[in-house]
Amino acid sequence: MSDTTRREILQKIAAAALAGPIGVAAAQEVHEAVAASGAYTPKALTAHEFTTLKKLCERIIPGASKGGAAEFIDLLASQNRELAAIYTGGLGWMDHAMQRESNATFLAASPEKATALLDRIAYRDKATPELAAGVRFFAWARRMTVDAYYTSPAGIRELGYLGNKGMSEFKVPQEAIDYAVKRSGLV
Amino acid sequence: MFQIIRSRPVADVVVIGSGAGGGTVTKVLADLGVNVALLEAGPMLSPAKDFKEHMWPYQVPHRGSGEGGASYFGRGRPFGWFSAHAGGWQLEGEPYTSAESSNFMWFRSRIVGGRTNHYGRISLRFADYDFKPHTRDGVGTDWPISYQDIAPYYDKVEAFIGVTGSKEGIRSAPDGIFQPCPPPRVHEVLIQKASGKLNIPCIPARLAVITRPTNGRVPCHYCGQCGRGCVTASNYSSSQVQIFPALKTGRVKLITNAMARELITDDTGKVTAISYVDKTTRSEKQIRCRAVVLAASSCESARLLLNSRSPRYSNGLANSSGHLGRNLTDSVGFGLGGQVPALKGLQRHDSDGMGGGHLYMPWWLWDKKLDFPRGYHIELGGGYGMPGVGSFDSVSAQHEGYGESLKRAIYDDYGTHVRFAGRGEMVPNSDTYCDIDPDVVDKWGIPALRFHFRWSDAELKQAEHMEQTFTALIETMGGTVTQPLEPVPDKISTGGEIIHEVGTARMGDDPSSSVLNRYCQAHDAKNLFVADAAPFVSNPDKNPTLTICALAWRTAEYVAEEMRKGNV
Numbered sequence: 039m040s041d042t043t044r045r046e047i048l049q050k051i052a053a054a055a056l057a058g059p060i061g062v063a064a065a066q067e068v069h070e071a072v073a074a075s076g077a078y079t080p081k082a083l084t085a086h087e088f089t090t091l092k093k094l095c096e097r098i099i100p101g102a103s104k105g106g107a108a109e110f111i112d113l114l115a116s117q118n119r120e121l122a123a124i125y126t127g128g129l130g131w132m133d134h135a136m137q138r139e140s141n142a143t144f145l146a147a148s149p150e151k152a153t154a155l156l157d158r159i160a161y162r163d164k165a166t167p168e169l170a171a172g173v174r175f176f177a178w179a180r181r182m183t184v185d186a187y188y189t190s191p192a193g194i195r196e197l198g199y200l201g202n203k204g205m206s207e208f209k210v211p212q213e214a215i216d217y218a219v220k221r222s223g224l225v
Numbered sequence: 226m227f228q229i230i231r232s233r234p235v236a237d238v239v240v241i242g243s244g245a246g247g248g249t250v251t252k253v254l255a256d257l258g259v260n261v262a263l264l265e266a267g268p269m270l271s272p273a274k275d276f277k278e279h280m281w282p283y284q285v286p287h288r289g290s291g292e293g294g295a296s297y298f299g300r301g302r303p304f305g306w307f308s309a310h311a312g313g314w315q316l317e318g319e320p321y322t323s324a325e326s327s328n329f330m331w332f333r334s335r336i337v338g339g340r341t342n343h344y345g346r347i348s349l350r351f352a353d354y355d356f357k358p359h360t361r362d363g364v365g366t367d368w369p370i371s372y373q374d375i376a377p378y379y380d381k382v383e384a385f386i387g388v389t390g391s392k393e394g395i396r397s398a399p400d401g402i403f404q405p406c407p408p409p410r411v412h413e414v415l416i417q418k419a420s421g422k423l424n425i426p427c428i429p430a431r432l433a434v435i436t437r438p439t440n441g442r443v444p445c446h447y448c449g450q451c452g453r454g455c456v457t458a459s460n461y462s463s464s465q466v467q468i469f470p471a472l473k474t475g476r477v478k479l480i481t482n483a484m485a486r487e488l489i490t491d492d493t494g495k496v497t498a499i500s501y502v503d504k505t506t507r508s509e510k511q512i513r514c515r516a517v518v519l520a521a522s523s524c525e526s527a528r529l530l531l532n533s534r535s536p537r538y539s540n541g542l543a544n545s546s547g548h549l550g551r552n553l554t555d556s557v558g559f560g561l562g563g564q565v566p567a568l569k570g571l572q573r574h575d576s577d578g579m580g581g582g583h584l585y586m587p588w589w590l591w592d593k594k595l596d597f598p599r600g601y602h603i604e605l606g607g608g609y610g611m612p613g614v615g616s617f618d619s620v621s622a623q624h625e626g627y628g629e630s631l632k633r634a635i636y637d638d639y640g641t642h643v644r645f646a647g648r649g650e651m652v653p654n655s656d657t658y659c660d661i662d663p664d665v666v667d668k669w670g671i672p673a674l675r676f677h678f679r680w681s682d683a684e685l686k687q688a689e690h691m692e693q694t695f696t697a698l699i700e701t702m703g704g705t706v707t708q709p710l711e712p713v714p715d716k717i718s719t720g721g722e723i724i725h726e727v728g729t730a731r732m733g734d735d736p737s738s739s740v741l742n743r744y745c746q747a748h749d750a751k752n753l754f755v756a757d758a759a760p761f762v763s764n765p766d767k768n769p770t771l772t773i774c775a776l777a778w779r780t781a782e783y784v785a786e787e788m789r790k791g792n793v
Contacts, residue, residue, distance in 0.1 A: 098627045106283075113286050118293030161625040181621040182297070184635065185614045189282035189289070194612055196632075197639050198573035202279060202611055204446040208407035208578050210414075214571055218411045222567035222703050224418035 078109050081116035087129050088112055090145050091179075094132070097156060098183040105190030107183045128175030135172060236262035236478060237788060239499050239514040241485050241529070244339030245770045246756035246777040247520035248463020249382070253781035255471040259788065262512055263468070264483040264501060266521075267311055267335030270342065270464045276454030277307040282613050290614040303332070305613065309343035309454030311336035318668030322675045329676035330721040331524060337481065338464025339522070340724065341770070343452050345581055346433040346460050348388045349602065349767035350379050350399045354591070358652075358763050362598050364683075365652050366552075368762040369734045369743040372399070378775035386461040386774065387435035387442070389579070393428050397600070398587035398767075404436045406583060407447065410576045412568055412607035412643050413584045419701035420586060425603075425694070427586050433461035433771070434579045442466070449610065451580025460580070480512070486671050488517060488533040488542055488753070495752050496542075502669045516752040516784055516793050520777065523759040524553070524659055527729035528674045530740075531661050543747035548740050549730055551658045553676075554764040556725040557601060557649035557684045558718030559691040562707045563699030568607075568641040576608035576640070588766050597686035601649030601766045603694070609640040619707060642707070645698060647691035650766045651684050653728060657720070678720035688717040725769050727758035745780040752793045756780050 080088035088108060095107035102108075115122035129144075132155065136144045140151045147155070159165060159172035160180070187193040219225065238254055240247045243265040254261050282288040289306040290296040296306070303313050312334035323329045334340045353372035358365040376399075383402040390403035406429035409417060420427040434445050445459040458465040471477045482504040489498040489511065498513045519526040527550045533542035541549050581604070588600035610616070617635050619642075624634045662675035699706050733739025736748035745760045747753040756777035758769045787793040 099632060100628060110286070110288060114290065114294035114297075118295075118298075120298065121294050156627065160627050163625055177621070180624075180627060180631070181618065182294075184617050184621050184631070185288065185290070188612045188617060188635065189614060191281075191283060194281070197612055197636065199609055199612055199639075200573055200575040201577035201609065202281065202448060202450075203575065203577075204448065205575065205577075206446070208447040210408055210410055210576070211572065211574050214411050214574055215414050218415055218567045218571055219418070221569075222415050222418070222565070224415060224422070224567075224702065 080112050082122045083112050083115065083125065083129075086143075086145070087126060090129050090133070090143070091125065093145055093152075094129075094179055095183045095186070097152070098180050099187045101192060102183050102187050104192040105187035107186035110186040111179075111182050124175065124178055128172075128178065131171050131175060236260045236512075236514060238262070238516045238518060238784060239264060239512055240518045240520060240756075241499065242266075242339065242519070242521035242525070242757065243337045243463060243468055243479075244520065244522065244757065245341050245463055245773040246758070247518070248338065248341065248467035249774045249777035250518050250520060250756045250781040250784075251477055252467035252471045253778050254785060255474045255476045257782070257785040258476065259785050260476050260478075261471075262478045262480060262514070264485060264499065264512070265337050265479065265481050266484045266504070267337065267339075267481065269479070269481050270337040272454060272456050272458075272465060275311070275336070276309055276456050278450045278453045278456050279448060280307060280453075282611070288614050296614055304343065304452055307450075307453045309452060310334040310340065311342075320665055320667060320673050322662045322665055322673060324675055324677045327676055327678045328719055329678040330719050331674070331676070331726070332721070332724045333522070333525070336464075337468060337479070338462045341462040342454050342464060344724075344770060345604075345768065346451055347581065347585075347604065347768040348383070348431050348433045348461075348771040349587075350401055351375075351765050351767050351772055352397050352399055352591070354396075355763065355765035355767070358599070364598050366731070366733070366738075366762050369732055369739075375772070375775050375779065378778045379771065381778055382771060382774040385440065386433050386466055387437075387439040388431055388433050388771070389429065389436060390431040391429040393426070395426060395428070395587055397589070397591045398428070398602075401431070403431070404439070406430055406432075407436065407445075407578055409583045410578060410608050411571060412565065413582065413605060415565065415567060415702050416605055416643060416698065417584055419698050422701050423694075423697055425586050425589050425698075427584050430579070430581060430583050430585050432579055432581050435459050445579055447578050449577030449580050483510075484669060484671070485521065485529050486532070486669065488529065490533070490535055490537065490542065490750065494537055494750050496750055502671075504669075507669070514752075516754065516788065518754045518756050518780070518784065519759070520756040522757050523726050523729045523761075524674055526755055526757055526759045527659060528661070528672075530730065532672055538749070543730070543740050543749045543753055545749050546737055546740060548738060550660050551655075552653040552728040552731050552762075553658050553678075553726060554651040554653050554728050555718070555720050556723040556764060556766070556768070557651055557680075557687050557691075558647065558723040559688040559695075559716060560644060560646040561692060561695035561699070562642055562644045563695075563702070563704040564638075564641050564707055565643055565699070565702050565704035566641070567703055569637055571640060573609065573640075577611075578608075582606065595690070597683045597690065598652060599650035599683070599687070599766065601647040601687060601691060603691075604646040604648065606644035606646070607640075607642055612639075643699065643702070643704065645695040647688070647695070648723060648725070648766060648768060649684070649687045649691070650764055652681065653763070654679060654681050659729060676720070680715070680717055680720070685715065685717060688715075692716060725758075725764060727761040727764045727769055730755050730759035731762045732760040733762065744783040745776060746783070754780055754784055
């Protein structure tokens with residue numbers, strides 16, 4: 039492809055992108071700046087619930103706060119009563135379970151105690167029936183924390199997604215093909 | 226009472242609907258010097274504003290899950306929040322119904338370009354034998370035309386819109402005028418090797434995506450987001466490729482937000498005007514015409530004709546055969562996913578490419594005797610797609626625990642999945658059709674469609690065959706089957722779900738068993754034509770859009786010629 043055509047394409051893409059995309063790195067700076075400033079005011083959850091959720095998300099995915107996981111969940115919950123009930127109910131369940139056991143909220147509990155509770159609701163294969171509500175809630179929190187983190191600049195970078203760029207010619211690295219073919223045994 | 230505003234004749238031809246059929250007719254007629262009024266039920270498309278190409282999920286607070294996290298509750302936008310359609314399975318105030326014991330889904334996109342703004346761009350010619358199904362296996366009905374009749378129009382369409390592909394000489398997948406297809410992605414190389422072991426051909430994809438400069442359009446930039454709409458118009462959409470250029474000829478008057486209500490006929494049975502609702506003002510308007518071309522989509526065109534009753538046409542316009550709304554089919558759909566360990570630990574790279582597989586498998590058993598008639602083709606998925614809400618649902622659903630082990634599982638999972646989707650031919654049956662529901666009207670008072678739908682054994686057996694094939698492909702790659710893509714109890718898609726509804730005003734030489742003649746002209750009203758998928762006599766295992774365009778091109782040339790001769 040000639041350089042002129044290539045330049046034209048890239049110009050078109052740049053023009054198209056004007057309204058929207060900024061680079062992953064720049065976007066991450068914005069995200070982190072917002073997070074650091076503590077500017078977010080919870081819309082659906084109480085301050086205690088929101089802080090509890092932040093701790094939970096961070097335990098599920100270390101770094102989740104960089105991905106704005108709690109903010110994502112709170113915002114959606116503010117638009118959806120069904121979702122709000124899942125989170126207020128789930129966080130309440132966790133606090134109650136924690137209180138019964140160690141006379142502290144999930145937030146105030148020692149790391150060991152918090153881990154012990156999480157370990158009882160994060161493994162579906164080992165969970166006992168009386169923990170069903172907690173297990174169900176944890177599954178919601180896990181799924182949505184994963185979504186929030188891996189759709190954030192930090193998560194996308196961590197995954198190593200390299201696309202969403204203009205390319206003038208589509209190429210596949212030969213080493214990548216060789217690696218997979220060799221491992222598949224399909225020669 | 227409505228005030229009915231009659232306008233003077235504004236055009237030689239009124240075209241209703243701006244999708245693949247309407248866009249093609251408008252372009253061809255305008256090029257031939259015919260004045261066209263194009264009615265579209267939705268608004269004008271603005272690619273810069275409406276398309277979400279290149280947007281990252283974090284640029285919207287809900288990340289693509291929709292307001293209130295709709296996708297978590299099965300209420301998200303079909304095909305994802307970023308998809309370019311302006312519609313869905315349900316439109317507010319525009320109901321349709323399914324008859325008892327039937328279930329049918331109807332996808333509508335109300336905007337200039339219709340469903341071509343977001344569709345999969347798969348562009349497959351019907352094979353020669355597809356036009357003579359009854360002759361070949363005794364089931365269904367032959368088309369009044371043959372492959373030779375339509376081949377020149379496939380040529381014209383492919384050359385104009387641009388289609389990727391390669392010359393293969395496979396009878397079930399006739400070659401066309403192709404642009405080079407980009408190379409296969411890593412998982413596609415594995416699939417191709419596995420299919421080779423199973424003696425299934427796996428060839429470069431035939432997508433309406435340009436890889437070379439074409440008619441002033443720049444080539445694909447390989448961002449993988451065709452479904453979001455292409456701001457560089459490097460894939461085919463009737464809006465950008467046909468209608469916008471046609472508007473520049475000065476011969477096309479585009480009337481948006483115009484919902485057609487009925488066709489008005491005179492004493493001789495000819496269509497004299499189209500009555501429509503101007504949605505912006507909710508007023509009733511009429512536009513007069515010399516000829517009308519319906520391209521509102523197969524079912525919407527049938528609805529319009531069924532609703533155009535008069536003393537002469539008490540059964541609906543162009544329905545003396547009683548076949549209007551009959552012979553409805555959708556493609557047979559079945560999907561299966563698998564995880565392939567050979568892809569684990571692969572070096573990360575940009576695998577976006579075109580928006581769709583770079584390879585596909587045409588039907589390969591067309592000359593074999595099986596326990597079902599007809600066949601299917603296979604579409605491929607996989608690679609490092611842009612992460613989105615739900616990308617790791619399978620990990621979240623299966624992984625026990627949290628923290629670093631969860632992160633590791635997600636990192637290892639990313640890019641290791643492959644997906645196969647079969648799209649097969651359904652044989653028309655007498656229990657599958659649409660008619661007018663006498664009890665339901667839309668918000669403008671237009672009677673709504675009611676769907677009757679039944680898969681026969683032929684389709685169920687075909688879907689079983691798909692499952693066996695996909696399982697064999699996944700296992701040959703050393704992978705394991707994860708779960709069906711479209712988890713339905715019967716392991717077959719719901720009627721309408723594949724969005725290949727065709728056949729409701731079929732063409733034929735015998736006016737007693739067909740609605741249209743071999744030029745897609747109504748037997749009953751000679752200035753009435755249909756240019757969407759309603760004229761299809763069968764629904765081969767090739768997605769309909771390319772054939773809609775080819776037939777529409779042919780119909781438009783015929784309309785212009787008949788007008789020139791004074792016959793219309």
